[in-house]
Amino acid sequence: MAKVALNTPAPNFTLPDLHGNPVSLFDYLDRKNVLVVFNRGFF
Amino acid sequence: MAQLRQDYQQFVALNTEILVVGPEDAASFQQYWRQEALPFIGLPDPHQVVLKLYGQEVKLLKLGRLPAVMLIDRSGRIRFAHYGHSMADIPSNQEILSLIEP
Numbered sequence: 001m002a003k004v005a006l007n008t009p010a011p012n013f014t015l016p017d018l019h020g021n022p023v024s025l026f027d028y029l030d031r032k033n034v035l036v037v038f039n040r041g042f043f
Numbered sequence: 044m045a046q047l048r049q050d051y052q053q054f055v056a057l058n059t060e061i062l063v064v065g066p067e068d069a070a071s072f073q074q075y076w077r078q079e080a081l082p083f084i085g086l087p088d089p090h091q092v093v094l095k096l097y098g099q100e101v102k103l104l105k106l107g108r109l110p111a112v113m114l115i116d117r118s119g120r121i122r123f124a125h126y127g128h129s130m131a132d133i134p135s136n137q138e139i140l141s142l143i144e145p
Contacts, residue, residue, distance in 0.1 A: 003098040004124055010115045013093040015064065015086040018073050023062065023086060029119050032060050033143055037047065038094060038111040039065035 044079060050136040051082050057143040058117075064088050098126070114142060 004010065014024040028034045047061065054061055061083035065072070069087045076085050088094055097113065110133045114123035123142050125134045 003126060004113065004121050006121055006124060008121055009119050010113065010121045011096050013096060015088055015093060016069070018069060018076055018085050018087070020069075023084060025062075025115065026119065028060060028115075028117070030117055032058050033117055033122075033145075034115045035054060035059055035061045035139065036097070036113040036115065037061060037063045038097065038113075039044075039063050039067075 044075075044081060046136060047083065048079065048081055050140070053136070053140055054143075057140065057145045059143055059145075060084065062086055064093050066091055066094060112139065114139060116144070 010025060012024060012026045014022050017023050025034060025036070044063070047063075051061065063081075063083060064086045066089060067075075067087055068089045072085045072087045075081075086093070097111065109130065110127040112123070112125045112134055113121055116122045123139065125132075127133055
């Protein structure tokens with residue numbers, strides 16, 4: 001599976017949050033840094 | 044997650060939002076977020092669209108997914124990417140915080 005490369009543009013994505021509101025990575029462009037944590041599972 | 048919760052304000056102080064993406068469904072996320080009182084944003088990805096987009100590895104023999112962490116700066120570029128080699132292979136928050144330019 002392809003992994004992302006450093007210093008390249010991050011691929012955008014949009015997912016609904018816990019309340020069903022869409023959240024896109026690009027919502028934060030020019031505003032905030034984003035730490036994306038891929039969870040290994042809660043259980 | 045508990046460690047991330049503890050250090051969340053340090054990330055906020057560096058103008059950084061935390062998005063946690065996982066394969067569980069929304070109901071599982073809601074339950075876990077309530078139980079753990081997590082302050083950051085949870086994004087259920089039950090169809091694993093983003094997990095695949097970013098190449099999170101699945102090791103079936105190790106019963107699940109391996110952790111991965113990406114730091115994306117304000118210009119949208121990937122500044123740090125860590126793909127865990129085991130369930131416990133997660134970079135420390137201090138290591139990540141040291142890389143952030145506010």
